[in-house]
Amino acid sequence: MTINSKLSPAEYVKTVIKQDQIDKYLNNGKDFIDDAAIFTELEKQKNPDNIKVRDIIDKSLSMNTLSAAETATLLNVDDPEMLAKMGEAGLKAKKFVYDNRIVTFAPLYMSNLCVNACLYCGFRKENEDEVRRKLSMDEVRRETEVLAGKIGHKRLIAVYGEHPSTSTDYIAESLETIYGVQAQTRRGVGAIRRVNVNAAPLPIEDLKVLHEVGIGTFQVFQETYHHDLYSQIHPGNAVKSNYRWRLYSMHRAMEAGVDDVGIGALFGLGDWRFEAMGLVAHARELEAKFNVGPHTISFPRIEPACNAPLAGSPDTRVSDANFLKLVSVLRLAVPYTGMIITAREGKSIRDQCIPLGCTQADCSSKIGIGAYDEAGSKQDSSKQQFMLGDTRSLEEMIRDLAKDGIITSFCTAAYRCGRTGGCIMDMLKTGKEGKFCKVNAVLTFREWLEDFACPETLEICRPVLNSEIEKVRMSLKPSFYKEFMNYYNRIESGERDLYF
Ligand code: SAM
Ligand code: SF4
Numbered sequence: 001m002t003i004n005s006k007l008s009p010a011e012y013v014k015t016v017i018k019q020d021q022i023d024k025y026l027n028n029g030k031d032f033i034d035d036a037a038i039f040t041e042l043e044k045q046k047n048p049d050n051i052k053v054r055d056i057i058d059k060s061l062s063m064n065t066l067s068a069a070e071t072a073t074l075l076n077v078d079d080p081e082m083l084a085k086m087g088e089a090g091l092k093a094k095k096f097v098y099d100n101r102i103v104t105f106a107p108l109y110m111s112n113l114c115v116n117a118c119l120y121c122g123f124r125k126e127n128e129d130e131v132r133r134k135l136s137m138d139e140v141r142r143e144t145e146v147l148a149g150k151i152g153h154k155r156l157i158a159v160y161g162e163h164p165s166t167s168t169d170y171i172a173e174s175l176e177t178i179y180g181v182q183a184q185t186r187r188g189v190g191a192i193r194r195v196n197v198n199a200a201p202l203p204i205e206d207l208k209v210l211h212e213v214g215i216g217t218f219q220v221f222q223e224t225y226h227h228d229l230y231s232q233i234h235p236g237n238a239v240k241s242n243y244r245w246r247l248y249s250m251h252r253a254m255e256a257g258v259d260d261v262g263i264g265a266l267f268g269l270g271d272w273r274f275e276a277m278g279l280v281a282h283a284r285e286l287e288a289k290f291n292v293g294p295h296t297i298s299f300p301r302i303e304p305a306c307n308a309p310l311a312g313s314p315d316t317r318v319s320d321a322n323f324l325k326l327v328s329v330l331r332l333a334v335p336y337t338g339m340i341i342t343a344r345e346g347k348s349i350r351d352q353c354i355p356l357g358c359t360q361a362d363c364s365s366k367i368g369i370g371a372y373d374e375a376g377s378k379q380d381s382s383k384q385q386f387m388l389g390d391t392r393s394l395e396e397m398i399r400d401l402a403k404d405g406i407i408t409s410f411c412t413a414a415y416r417c418g419r420t421g422g423c424i425m426d427m428l429k430t431g432k433e434g435k436f437c438k439v440n441a442v443l444t445f446r447e448w449l450e451d452f453a454c455p456e457t458l459e460i461c462r463p464v465l466n467s468e469i470e471k472v473r474m475s476l477k478p479s480f481y482k483e484f485m486n487y488y489n490r491i492e493s494g495e496r497d498l499y500f
Contacts, residue, residue: 012164045072060332090331090357105155114161116240122305148190149183152452162200185451193412201249207256221264225278259421264298296338303386331357346389363397409441413499
């Protein structure tokens, strides 16, 4: 039986967690995060020598996930020369797996109704200044029309608070609504082709329903992997107070057939090195149990939020220098995974993170409920979860990336061709998916330019487009290149959604 959306919040809190869907994954009653062992490893690997660090970098470039000891070693690197080498290697790994491109997406906030009490979030139930509501399906449609028809996004992350009235039925209906929108663009029709979901952990039965309606990546961030800290910042008997229900949400997703999963931690709650170790341990656990690691890793830093005691001035805020090191280490530790740098961060830090190997970035982002369809672009702390650092539009972002020689990709082909989970992992690790990435990036970029770019943007993007086409020509068999150019020309003539 899936979650009953008619439950009162109190009944929901009491019934949603299925203890047997936690216990079955435990090892002798223990979960896979050993807090003491993580701290011991971090201590043990202090002052690493450069030869060891170089060896670890080489292992990562062979597309192998790093061990706890290796990850701890990289987290302890302070030598600027070695940090620079780690950065260069990260970019090399990213190019091997994902080629020279950034995938863009936008968040779509569906609801700020929430039964939980997370001390860092503006949606916490105690925040009485938050104006609460969920989008109706008409509103979901209108938001999507703006995103797909006016801005040009092809991918969304749909975001939900935790509440019975916005649980599985609502998530499923909203996904179907989004996929159903066909919005008129300048020269064609715009549609959202992949909807990822960031929502509360769900039982296996409910995840099966989302699999049926075509969920993209299922994202759940652990927030902190530290058991005691987790309890302190999720007080009371809220659903989210249950560390293990959350820790095993991706195990349940895999069992339900949702094999593109996104993990993350909220940085600034505790020791950032510990959280990095937790993320890598999570990736290794998924690899060991399901032969598939995380499709993406997210590493948001806490941002100011309305009436949230832990957001705003946390003593543990991760400095910019440590944040950049964190990005480098995660890139090398899980070399095949997608890495998401969100618009929580300001432009300057995003610009520094991308060359370290990030693969995805959101832009034109608005995180108020119904904010895309509302006039005006001002952020309003009483209507959104936290405040954004980078409010660049998609077009501005595309131009900035193009100036740095990076192509923006709108490709959603892998998932639509069934290249998910274990299948895509193998293709990523062997660099095969990168070849698809390149051709599909060019095709989808051309499509976006046709439908949305102003003449100035077209001019700025022409060099990167031409250079990528040339690289495709050099790397493909002539017959495939001919087929690719055929698609390219058909897109220029107005056809849409052609991909390999
Ligand atoms: N309600 C669901 C949950 O908590 O899993 C999903 C949506 S929640 C809105 C998405 C994520 O936002 C959380 O997992 C958390 O990591 C992040 N978040 C919460 N408060 C934040 C803040 N003040 N600054 C930055 N990110 C925050
Ligand atoms: Fe609710 Fe998620 Fe915010 Fe916690 S982080 S208060 S669960 S929306």
